[in-house]
Structure formats: C-alpha cells, structure tokens
Amino acid sequence: MTMAAAGFRRYGGPEVLEVMRVAMPAAGAGQVLVKVEASSVNGGEIAQRRGKLRALARVSLPRYVGIDFAGEILALGPGVTEFSIGDRVWGTVDERGSVGAAAEAVAIDTGRVSRMPEGWSAADAVSVLxxxxxxxxxxxxxxxxxxxxxxxxxxxxxxxxxxxxxxxxxxxxxxxxxxxxxxxxxxxxxxxxxxxxxxxxxxxxxxxxxxxxxxxxxxxxxxxxxxxxxxxxxxxxxxxxxxxxxxxxxxxxxxxxxxxxxFLGHPTAALIGEVARLAEDGHLQPIVDEVYPLDRIGDAHARLEAGGVHGKVVLVVEETASGAVD
Known part of the structure; x- marks a missing residue:
C-alpha cells in the first residue's frame, strides 16, 4: 500500500518539490500511526531544499519535507497503552531523519506525540506547535x-x-x-x-x-x-x-x-503536552498566514520565501493528494 508524501529529488527552488508515492508506514513497537491532516512549512526545510546545509549534514535524495503534524491515530504499535485509535494528536518528526510529516500518514514514537489542544483544528495546531x-x-x-x-x-x-x-x-x-x-x-x-x-x-x-x-x-x-x-x-x-x-x-x-x-529543538511528549495546556489556557493563539493543499507544496514554500509571513504557512493533507506521481 502506498501514500502521498511531499519531497524533492534534487536541490533547487520551490519548483523541485513534488508529491510522490511512497510505502505506507506501519506502527512499530512504541509507535502510533497517525493520519496527517495538516503540517506546516519551516525555514530549515527551505535551507535544506536549496542545498545550503549539505556541508553540515549529509542527506540522501529524495528528501521528504515537513516537521510538525496534527491528525488522528489510525493504529497502535506493540506496547502502546497511553493512546487509543481515534485520538486526535499532534507532534514532530525528527528533522535529522529521513521521514517527513508532509504526507498522508506518519509512524511516530509516542515520545514525540501528545494530544492536541481541545477545540483546535489541525491547521491551528501546526501553526503553533x-x-x-x-x-x-x-x-x-x-x-x-x-x-x-x-x-x-x-x-x-x-x-x-x-x-x-x-x-x-x-x-x-x-x-x-x-x-x-x-x-x-x-x-x-x-x-x-x-x-x-x-x-x-x-x-x-x-x-x-x-x-x-x-x-x-x-x-x-x-x-x-x-x-x-x-x-x-x-x-x-x-x-x-x-x-x-x-x-x-x-x-x-x-x-x-x-x-x-x-540550540535546535527536539520536542518531547512532555513538552508538546505542556504546549497543549498553554494553548487550552488561552496563552497561545493560532496564527495561520495561508493554507495550501499538499499538492501545492511548491507554492507553500514560495510563499514563505517571499517574506512578510505572519505566523505559519500551513499545508492541509487530503485523504488522497491529487497530482501524486509514482
């Protein structure tokens, strides 16, 4: 089974981004499989896509993009007891790894995920996390x-x-x-x-x-x-x-x-949970600059690069992203 995931096969401008077909991940031990509803564009991804970070971190191509995500748990891996299927959660992938959050699903360690703030949409959540x-x-x-x-x-x-x-x-x-x-x-x-x-x-x-x-x-x-x-x-x-x-x-x-x-942030479940409580207590407000569907990933990157962004550029992920290629 495959899914849609955004990434790039070569370095360059926003035009190198595409939506590809990749294998659907499975939840391993201590992991949950999350159906991604939203992700966002981050500055570090733009530098990486341009090839600016090659001297600091060797990465293989294709490279998949997206750091943060919000969505719903589809499956539980062996040993997971703190979550249930259907829980609405948010979290981050390891930006040093090969997995991207701008995809239809992610398999993620429970130490990098927490329940979303009550009453928040997925787009609101990724604009803050x-x-x-x-x-x-x-x-x-x-x-x-x-x-x-x-x-x-x-x-x-x-x-x-x-x-x-x-x-x-x-x-x-x-x-x-x-x-x-x-x-x-x-x-x-x-x-x-x-x-x-x-x-x-x-x-x-x-x-x-x-x-x-x-x-x-x-x-x-x-x-x-x-x-x-x-x-x-x-x-x-x-x-x-x-x-x-x-x-x-x-x-x-x-x-x-x-x-x-x-420092480079590597959020833990405890920290992500704390951010959720701050949001629920009214200390944080979501700030969405503009929303793009996953198949317009290039336009989303171009928007951030153009400057003048207030808050975050958000990607919404449909159940099947159009324009995906094998």
Whole structure:
C-alpha cells in the first residue's frame, strides 16, 4: 500500500518539490500511526531544499519535507497503552531523519506525540506547535526569562517569533518586537509593548536582558545590546556564512559573560503536552498566514520565501493528494 508524501529529488527552488508515492508506514513497537491532516512549512526545510546545509549534514535524495503534524491515530504499535485509535494528536518528526510529516500518514514514537489542544483544528495546531516548543525551551530553559525583564524578539512576526512574543508577555517580560512596519499592529496584538522597524540600525535598538533571535545574522553585533547579565538565544544561524555565524556563537562563551545560546529543538511528549495546556489556557493563539493543499507544496514554500509571513504557512493533507506521481 502506498501514500502521498511531499519531497524533492534534487536541490533547487520551490519548483523541485513534488508529491510522490511512497510505502505506507506501519506502527512499530512504541509507535502510533497517525493520519496527517495538516503540517506546516519551516525555514530549515527551505535551507535544506536549496542545498545550503549539505556541508553540515549529509542527506540522501529524495528528501521528504515537513516537521510538525496534527491528525488522528489510525493504529497502535506493540506496547502502546497511553493512546487509543481515534485520538486526535499532534507532534514532530525528527528533522535529522529521513521521514517527513508532509504526507498522508506518519509512524511516530509516542515520545514525540501528545494530544492536541481541545477545540483546535489541525491547521491551528501546526501553526503553533513547533514555534511554541522552540520558544518555551529558548525563553524559559535557556534564557531563564524573568518577569519585569526587557525582551527583544527578532523576527517577531514569523512562525517562531510570533509565539515567542506571546510567551514573553505570559512570562511577564516587557516585549520589544523587531519586525517590519507592515507587521506592527500584528505583533502588538500578540503582546509586544514596543515595535522597532527591522531596517533600523542595530546600533540604535537599545539594551535588553534577553534577546531571542530567529534570523541568525549579525549575532555578534546583537550581543553588544545585552545588559551586563543579559542572555541571547539564537534558534537559527546564517546558512550563507556558516563558519562565521557558528564561530561567533562559540566565541561568545569565551569572551565575556554575554553568551549566545544556540540550540535546535527536539520536542518531547512532555513538552508538546505542556504546549497543549498553554494553548487550552488561552496563552497561545493560532496564527495561520495561508493554507495550501499538499499538492501545492511548491507554492507553500514560495510563499514563505517571499517574506512578510505572519505566523505559519500551513499545508492541509487530503485523504488522497491529487497530482501524486509514482
């Protein structure tokens, strides 16, 4: 039995993406098989599709895309007792692996899945999950953001930044958003007390206790805007200047106390469950920029690459995606 899955057979622009026919996975021991209803497009996938990450991680082609998913459990693998068939769940695949979530189904370890927030649609869920899991770890665990501190969120209107603004407000910080002028009202609506145009010179942006950066460029310059005991968390790096960008992160741990903390999120079921509770308690709102069917995966990637996205570009997965090829 086969299913539809989106991916690419060669590196390049959005046009290299296609919907292929692949074997339907089966739930192994400790896994559940999930019928995927929605996934989303993430910046790391675009860099990988362009071939920008080949020097850092060798991958085989074809490569399948999609990190987060939301849907319904179709089958339980041996030893699974905490879920039932029909449960509505959300989760993430391992972005370092070969499996993609932009597909009709995924077989996933129970340690990477949790029940969806009550009352949320699959599209709403994937607009928040990956960004929220990243922002919780970055702000709470890495930066140890405290109430009353000044927080700068760079890239505040995007999929991760928009959730970081909401969480910063929840944690009691004074949130400043670095975003486009066109996004000012949007990020203020999420909880930003101040908004700075991203074209403003970094020399004029002020001083902060915590900087949360989603862009990965000019990290060393941004570090100069930390207060004496400030902390900076970067969830991306400049893929066009990998050595310089990663070198600056490493050097920050040697020279002075204003260390740049860089990490890649690998959410656990406990963290995903915590994000669900935050959503159900009203601390997080879904932010869907635009929705595309799976067979328009190329258009979805092009939308994110064009910029100006508020929240997430979402893919909805029909039971049988049209346009699939063998």
């Amino acid at each position: 990956a960004g929220a899991a990243t922002a919780v770890v970055g702000l709470r665990d890495k930066a140890r953001l405290r109430a009353g501190e000044r927080l700068l969120v760079r890239g505040a209107s995007g999929g991760v930044g928009s959730v970081a603004v909401q969480l910063g407000r929840m944690y009691g910080a004074h949130v400043t958003a670095l975003a486009s002028q066109a996004s000012e009202q949007f990020v203020r609506g999420l909880g930003a007390a101040e908004v700075i145009d991203y074209r403003t010179s970094l020399d004029a942006i002020g001083t902060y206790d915590v900087v949360f950066d989603t862009r990965g460029t000019d990290l060393w310059r941004l570090r100069q805007h930390l207060a004496p005991r400030g902390r900076m968390v970067a969830v991306s790096f400049d893929v066009d200047r990998k050595v310089r960008s990663l070198g600056g992160i490493a050097a920050s741990s040697i020279f002075g106390g204003r260390r740049i903390r860089f």
